[in-house]
Amino acid sequence: MPAVPAIDLVDETFLAVPPSTVAAAFADPRSWSRYWPDLVLKVYRDRGDEGMRWTVRGALVGTMEVWCEAMLDGTLLHYFLRATPADTAGNPLDLPPRQLAREYDARARAAKSIALGLKDALEDGRQPGVPPSVVSG
Template sequence: MPMLDVTDETLVVATPEQVREVLCEESFWEDRLPGVRLRCIDDRDELGKRWSVHGAMRGSAEVWLEPWLDAVVVHVFWQVDLADGHRPSARVRRRYAVDLKAHVAAVKDRLEAGRAPGTPRAGQAGE
């Protein structure tokens, strides 16, 4: 069992292509997790990507994009061990989970900017 096993689901009112453009880029995660490098092992186009994780962490990561009505359910999975072999404390594990959620929430906020809550995404009204 990995030392860090983080799972998150977030509904983003945007197209799968818009979400993929940000969350399926290796640089997005590498910029937010210093010392981590990702290598794509499964590119599933509009459904997301899977990576092997190297560097400061070792294991696997995945962004699965599940279209739902005019939105996308973004499933993010990190199953990694720290490269130095140390077992992170519960506080550190929670911090990773909170940070991961914050990164995805920031993308959600950016992609949904200007849309009133409860309204369809731009271009969807009346379809």
């Protein structure tokens, strides 16, 4: 892999649920292929309620992390992707700038889609500052 990854993506989303709830969404390896269907992940650090770090291969080679930071009455979900597009043999590709920009944009949109999907599912209508027992369905 090149010394500097071609894609260095950071995303943050607040979820009004505890870090353990958010971390649980990433704990099951079967969920990974739903979130990242073209990537093969290998855990190199399971941080429990604080999240996970993976090495990445497949369409990208590099590293990825979700960090579940306790904040206020919920969790700030941080997502980091540091990787380079790869060919089918896992060799890094040197994409032209426009193609790399499209890849970056697609990965950024996918990251936000995952986070907002979790927000919708896990919060179940709860607003920040409102205790979970007060939420009406």
